Amino acid sequence: MHAREMIGTHPAVQGQINDTLIRCIEECYSCAQTCTSCGDACLSERMVQELTQCICLDLDCADICNITGRIMTRRTGSDDEVMRRMLSVCAAACRLCAEECQKHASMHEHCRICAESCRRCMEACQELARGMAH
Amino acid sequence: MHAREMIGTHPAVQGQINDTLIRCIEECYSCAQTCTSCGDACLSERMVQELTQCICLDLDCADICNITGRIMTRRTGSDDEVMRRMLSVCAAACRLCAEECQKHASMHEHCRICAESCRRCMEACQELARGMAH
Amino acid sequence: MHAREMIGTHPAVQGQINDTLIRCIEECYSCAQTCTSCGDACLSERMVQELTQCICLDLDCADICNITGRIMTRRTGSDDEVMRRMLSVCAAACRLCAEECQKHASMHEHCRICAESCRRCMEACQELARGMAH
Amino acid sequence: MHAREMIGTHPAVQGQINDTLIRCIEECYSCAQTCTSCGDACLSERMVQELTQCICLDLDCADICNITGRIMTRRTGSDDEVMRRMLSVCAAACRLCAEECQKHASMHEHCRICAESCRRCMEACQELARGMAH
Numbered sequence: 001m002h003a004r005e006m007i008g009t010h011p012a013v014q015g016q017i018n019d020t021l022i023r024c025i026e027e028c029y030s031c032a033q034t035c036t037s038c039g040d041a042c043l044s045e046r047m048v049q050e051l052t053q054c055i056c057l058d059l060d061c062a063d064i065c066n067i068t069g070r071i072m073t074r075r076t077g078s079d080d081e082v083m084r085r086m087l088s089v090c091a092a093a094c095r096l097c098a099e100e101c102q103k104h105a106s107m108h109e110h111c112r113i114c115a116e117s118c119r120r121c122m123e124a125c126q127e128l129a130r131g132m133a134h
Numbered sequence: 135m136h137a138r139e140m141i142g143t144h145p146a147v148q149g150q151i152n153d154t155l156i157r158c159i160e161e162c163y164s165c166a167q168t169c170t171s172c173g174d175a176c177l178s179e180r181m182v183q184e185l186t187q188c189i190c191l192d193l194d195c196a197d198i199c200n201i202t203g204r205i206m207t208r209r210t211g212s213d214d215e216v217m218r219r220m221l222s223v224c225a226a227a228c229r230l231c232a233e234e235c236q237k238h239a240s241m242h243e244h245c246r247i248c249a250e251s252c253r254r255c256m257e258a259c260q261e262l263a264r265g266m267a268h
Numbered sequence: 269m270h271a272r273e274m275i276g277t278h279p280a281v282q283g284q285i286n287d288t289l290i291r292c293i294e295e296c297y298s299c300a301q302t303c304t305s306c307g308d309a310c311l312s313e314r315m316v317q318e319l320t321q322c323i324c325l326d327l328d329c330a331d332i333c334n335i336t337g338r339i340m341t342r343r344t345g346s347d348d349e350v351m352r353r354m355l356s357v358c359a360a361a362c363r364l365c366a367e368e369c370q371k372h373a374s375m376h377e378h379c380r381i382c383a384e385s386c387r388r389c390m391e392a393c394q395e396l397a398r399g400m401a402h
Numbered sequence: 403m404h405a406r407e408m409i410g411t412h413p414a415v416q417g418q419i420n421d422t423l424i425r426c427i428e429e430c431y432s433c434a435q436t437c438t439s440c441g442d443a444c445l446s447e448r449m450v451q452e453l454t455q456c457i458c459l460d461l462d463c464a465d466i467c468n469i470t471g472r473i474m475t476r477r478t479g480s481d482d483e484v485m486r487r488m489l490s491v492c493a494a495a496c497r498l499c500a501e502e503c504q505k506h507a508s509m510h511e512h513c514r515i516c517a518e519s520c521r522r523c524m525e526a527c528q529e530l531a532r533g534m535a536h
Contacts, residue, residue, distance in 0.1 A: 135297070135301055136301070137305070140302055140305035140381060143376070144309045144312060145309060163300070164269045164297075166297070167271055167274075170338050170342065171270075174341065174344050178278060178343070179279055200334065203301065204304050208308040209309075209312070210312045247277065248274075251270055
């Protein structure tokens with residue numbers, strides 16, 4: 001991922017790189033991939049019937065992380081209110097998905113990794129949102 | 135769009151169709167298309183330099199409406215908190231995009247139509263969010 | 269959906285509206301919504317185990333239709349080769365999803381509607397691709 | 403990105419990890435982010451008028467890489483024809499975007515990095531497609 005390099009060359013950013021922003025973008029793209037993969041792995045499990053809630057939360061979380069990664073990447077005329085609200089919905093989706101995946105973490109390794117990825121993304125969103133409040 | 139027909143056949147909905155939900159889904163998909171089209175039309179205008187803010191808001195709004203339409207479409211294990219926060223970020227993105235497009239509405243017909251589409255989508259999101267609070 | 273109105277105001281289109289293009293854009297957005305809804309309804313069915321293939325094809329088809337709708341909407345500097353290849357992958361995804369959904373059409377009304385929506389979108393993509401070859 | 407770890411735990415993959423697939427998934431997500439960032443940086447450049455073609459190709463390429471990354475991530479019931487066609491449209495979009503970005507590479511560092519990222523993603527898609535033909 002070239003988030004750091006790219007942000008550094010953006011005319012509106014002028015070399016002032018915000019580490020918290022970079023981390024948030026990277027975690028969002030990474031978590032979008034992990035959730036897509038976990039939902040798909042769940043669909044291949046024999047006990048899929050018991051994993052439908054997990055699949056749904058994976059799908060929502062993948063979509064929301066994807067768009068949050070895009071919104072945070074765009075620095076031209078970005079709006080603070082939209083960014084803050086997007087970070088808050090992303091943190092909420094990650095928290096829910098992490099909680100559900102954690103329940104299956106001992107049985108399904110993909111759920112264990114996904115729960116971790118969601119927690120990291122949630123924290124990155126929360127940290128960036130906190131920084132914006134100041 | 136078959137949102138109404140489809141929701142009516144969903145096992146978790148059981149024929150109880152929520153008109154406000156259907157309207158919100160339809161407006162989200164429609165507004166996603168309109169914003170994509172407006173941003174692209176702006177890029178073809180000779181005065182593109184003066185439309186960059188409009189293009190950025192169109193891009194954000196298209197992405198957010200798209201995902202909001204998907205999240206609202208999914209009825210299996212959908213979470214009220216995520217839905218409410220998603221509706222709030224979508225209403226905010228639509229409001230901003232409508233305000234910016236309105237400034238160019240007299241010069242660019244695509245901006246006039248887009249402003250209208252954004253306002254309708256914003257209202258549909260707000261109405262659905264209000265219904266969920268009860 | 270305002271695809272027709274919007275395309276008509278695009279500076280690069282200049283009022284020359286291509287009906288086949290409009291129909292393709294509308295079917296893509298509509299089919300993206302229908303496939304998202306069908307995949308989600310399948311997840312709520314008691315026999316979900318037998319519907320996992322259907323869910324997967326729904327997810328792929330929803331994603332592909334969504335992006336095809338966006339690519340076709342953008343008229344600024346659009347490239348014929350990318351458009352043609354995108355239409356071909358969209359038609360293939362729609363055909364596969366229609367075939368799978370058709371198998372469950374008598375049991376699940378959402379699959380019946382989805383199969384129909386996929387066939388219509390496939391035909392719209394094929395027709396637009398044929399028009400571009402001339 | 404946890405693509406490797408996740409694929410390794412997928413019930414349909416059973417530990418048989420395809421390095422070419424992993425690389426393709428990683429390059430797709432990475433290139434989606436880079437193109438989103440480059441298009442946005444172009445919008446902030448004073449010479450935006452001369453960069454509209456670049457912005458359009460960035461937008462198409464970001465959308466297509468995003469979905470290709472998702473389609474390749476899903477291993478449950480994935481279809482070879484759809485995968486091959488998706489890889490071919492992704493390689494075409496990456497090639498076009500790389501060629502356009504390369505023209506501005508000496509003036510805009512974001513275009514230089516983006517051209518490189520697009521070439522790497524194109525090659526990863528082509529390599530995976532070749533492997534599938536056998």
